Amino acid sequence: MAVGAPTSLPHLPEIPGFRLATAACGIKNGQATRDDLLLVAMHPQTSVAGVFTKNLVHAAPVALCRQRLPQGGAAALLVNSGNANAVTGEAGMRDARDATKAVALLLDGDPDTVFVASTGVIGVPLPMPRIFDALPDLAARLQPGGWDKAACAIMTTDTFPKAAQRIFICHDRACHLVGMAKGAGMIRPDMATMLGFLFTDAAVSPATLQTLLTRAVATSFNAITVDGDQSTNDTVLLFASGQVGNPPLDDPDHPAAAPLAKALEELCQELAQAIVRDGEGATKFVAITVTGAAHPDDAKKAAMAVANSPLVKTALAGSDPNWGRILAAVGYSGAALDPNGLSLWLGEVQVLEQGCPAPGYSEAQGASVMAAEEIAIRVDLAMGTADFTAWTCDLTHGYISINADYRT
Amino acid sequence: MAVGAPTSLPHLPEIPGFRLATAACGIKNGQATRDDLLLVAMHPQTSVAGVFTKNLVHAAPVALCRQRLPQGGAAALLVNSGNANAVTGEAGMRDARDATKAVALLLDGDPDTVFVASTGVIGVPLPMPRIFDALPDLAARLQPGGWDKAACAIMTTDTFPKAAQRIFICHDRACHLVGMAKGAGMIRPDMATMLGFLFTDAAVSPATLQTLLTRAVATSFNAITVDGDQSTNDTVLLFASGQVGNPPLDDPDHPAAAPLAKALEELCQELAQAIVRDGEGATKFVAITVTGAAHPDDAKKAAMAVANSPLVKTALAGSDPNWGRILAAVGYSGAALDPNGLSLWLGEVQVLEQGCPAPGYSEAQGASVMAAEEIAIRVDLAMGTADFTAWTCDLTHGYISINADYRT
Numbered sequence: 001m002a003v004g005a006p007t008s009l010p011h012l013p014e015i016p017g018f019r020l021a022t023a024a025c026g027i028k029n030g031q032a033t034r035d036d037l038l039l040v041a042m043h044p045q046t047s048v049a050g051v052f053t054k055n056l057v058h059a060a061p062v063a064l065c066r067q068r069l070p071q072g073g074a075a076a077l078l079v080n081s082g083n084a085n086a087v088t089g090e091a092g093m094r095d096a097r098d099a100t101k102a103v104a105l106l107l108d109g110d111p112d113t114v115f116v117a118s119t120g121v122i123g124v125p126l127p128m129p130r131i132f133d134a135l136p137d138l139a140a141r142l143q144p145g146g147w148d149k150a151a152c153a154i155m156t157t158d159t160f161p162k163a164a165q166r167i168f169i170c171h172d173r174a175c176h177l178v179g180m181a182k183g184a185g186m187i188r189p190d191m192a193t194m195l196g197f198l199f200t201d202a203a204v205s206p207a208t209l210q211t212l213l214t215r216a217v218a219t220s221f222n223a224i225t226v227d228g229d230q231s232t233n234d235t236v237l238l239f240a241s242g243q244v245g246n247p248p249l250d251d252p253d254h255p256a257a258a259p260l261a262k263a264l265e266e267l268c269q270e271l272a273q274a275i276v277r278d279g280e281g282a283t284k285f286v287a288i289t290v291t292g293a294a295h296p297d298d299a300k301k302a303a304m305a306v307a308n309s310p311l312v313k314t315a316l317a318g319s320d321p322n323w324g325r326i327l328a329a330v331g332y333s334g335a336a337l338d339p340n341g342l343s344l345w346l347g348e349v350q351v352l353e354q355g356c357p358a359p360g361y362s363e364a365q366g367a368s369v370m371a372a373e374e375i376a377i378r379v380d381l382a383m384g385t386a387d388f389t390a391w392t393c394d395l396t397h398g399y400i401s402i403n404a405d406y407r408t
Numbered sequence: 409m410a411v412g413a414p415t416s417l418p419h420l421p422e423i424p425g426f427r428l429a430t431a432a433c434g435i436k437n438g439q440a441t442r443d444d445l446l447l448v449a450m451h452p453q454t455s456v457a458g459v460f461t462k463n464l465v466h467a468a469p470v471a472l473c474r475q476r477l478p479q480g481g482a483a484a485l486l487v488n489s490g491n492a493n494a495v496t497g498e499a500g501m502r503d504a505r506d507a508t509k510a511v512a513l514l515l516d517g518d519p520d521t522v523f524v525a526s527t528g529v530i531g532v533p534l535p536m537p538r539i540f541d542a543l544p545d546l547a548a549r550l551q552p553g554g555w556d557k558a559a560c561a562i563m564t565t566d567t568f569p570k571a572a573q574r575i576f577i578c579h580d581r582a583c584h585l586v587g588m589a590k591g592a593g594m595i596r597p598d599m600a601t602m603l604g605f606l607f608t609d610a611a612v613s614p615a616t617l618q619t620l621l622t623r624a625v626a627t628s629f630n631a632i633t634v635d636g637d638q639s640t641n642d643t644v645l646l647f648a649s650g651q652v653g654n655p656p657l658d659d660p661d662h663p664a665a666a667p668l669a670k671a672l673e674e675l676c677q678e679l680a681q682a683i684v685r686d687g688e689g690a691t692k693f694v695a696i697t698v699t700g701a702a703h704p705d706d707a708k709k710a711a712m713a714v715a716n717s718p719l720v721k722t723a724l725a726g727s728d729p730n731w732g733r734i735l736a737a738v739g740y741s742g743a744a745l746d747p748n749g750l751s752l753w754l755g756e757v758q759v760l761e762q763g764c765p766a767p768g769y770s771e772a773q774g775a776s777v778m779a780a781e782e783i784a785i786r787v788d789l790a791m792g793t794a795d796f797t798a799w800t801c802d803l804t805h806g807y808i809s810i811n812a813d814y815r816t
Binding site: 054055056057058084086087088089091121122123231232310311314315317318320322323324325327328330331332337339340342352355356357395396397399400401403404 | 462463464465466492494495496497499529530531639640718719722723725726728730731732733735736738739740745747748750760763764765803804805807808809811812
């Protein structure tokens, strides 16, 4: 059901400072039919930055990463799919910590520099013996490259792997940036059941890396929604190995950091949009832009209210130009507005002009826009100059089928 | 698809001070196949109170009622279904005002005491000629009683009419309270596309009537959700004709007002629950109670987050005891909580005890509760003593079918 899904992953280069391996160890139900464990080993000088779910009920790996992030250094990343290790109490924290100890032992590192992420069913203990059994072989098979297999190993209900890359110049050196993500449901700003891992060989200080990641996430992973639900496990981690040898970037606003900032925002948007395209049951890919807001927060509130509205999303599924539902969502979004100032476009077709149906608009024009697989909706608030774009998908029978039967 | 819908309306008595008539005038599409216009004429001493949508994009009739409410008196109510008269600009306001002028002319009253409500498609002008043509006959046919036909005339996608009654004692006099409501989708607190009209023959001052209505709505119409969307037209109006002859109630906290307050809350909850039972595509009726909150707002936030979560609602549709989704919704609700203090029950079965899976809980037990048509979910936050109950339904293929094809 994915909308505009790529037929294959792009070529993803080896990046100095990172070695990968994946394994199938049957984490979800004991049947090791597909890869569900990913280990990434990193050069000891690697910097790390992270953004996590704001859900108060967060998973053990999220808590552990948050504890370890302030040190700023990373030696490894262990990711499992099939089990979220969430709502597992103290035992879950112990399991997460134990896994990092095992990785550190195998890589001869410090457990506090091992990061972990989990995704899958909530409330079920991690099958630690399976993971312990798999780790020695995994560590022995680490090798440069293999991003495509890694992107597959972190999938759950995803129908295609999501990975992308950019090249950027830093202090005259060409640098790599590769990223992968998973997520197809339980997605909204603040990144529900979304994992994203980004890797560069540029040298960047942890603080600068954190600022650049936070900025890039705001207009990418935090600008998408599939169902408005927010997960216990959302995690985006960015690792910088420094192996390209540039003078370390230590000011996010220095011109030397601009190419990385741009590459990072583009890559995060490409991955975030891939998640929406793979939204559970999605048949449409929709960009919702709000312009003319008095404040950036207003623009975001209005765009996200439209993007999350079940009535808008079912209208999209039915190719129904039911623009009243869009207006209603803008109206309850909490954004400052005057109903008589609102204008609305479906694609290039103006539907509403300052609060009234636009002269000459016909239902047939609207229906023609809504019939497409990719749809752009724009609302102008006429209150100021701030804008925001959110990406979402439609709400279909497919979403119901996937989520009414996910576990049983 | 309605859950536990009544097979017939209860007997609804005539109430002194109110006369009704309905008509089919083809407001939606020109085909006068079912009643879509309701006129209620009232005794000149009738008090009125109202609660409306908080959507900034509200319909003309909502704006007009808000303007007229402060006077406190009502002479008539005109309701149409099939057209919301929303996002219709100044012309929509003029249409609403003109309709009340016509009613006032026919009833020999003041237009400012005529209240109006509309529900249906947004952004289409009201067919005023049809309404003007229908009104004289409607006024000529006014008679006591006929609540059942009135409850049908205000329906849109509802699959059954919703009306109920209570008797209460006020200053030793037996008084009537009758109410009707419509709504099946676009429902959430703050009452999206929900109309409710309540009528009593007790004498109550407008200020006291308003306080009693506001309180009753908080724990009834504002405690339900079908899809989390919020409409442009939500309106609850309460009229008190005073014809029973009691000394007027003028203090909402006086013991003499208690029987009315209780009857009003019960009636509003019965009607609100009927709306959820008729939720678009609903196959389950679900009560979500949050206890142990530090503050009533926290209890409400947590209960409504669970009630609105698409992932919880699809799990309900699939009879899947996927309690992790309930926990995740509580976690992102904004309610103050400690994840390690949370306890959860599905029906009588304890699933979670202070943040950990409850000893002895089995998936079969949870599945047995979730298989029922009526389900009670309780979450205890262990932060204090406040509680709140929300009512919702499941999210099914039926909802998608209804809303993907509503207009086209």
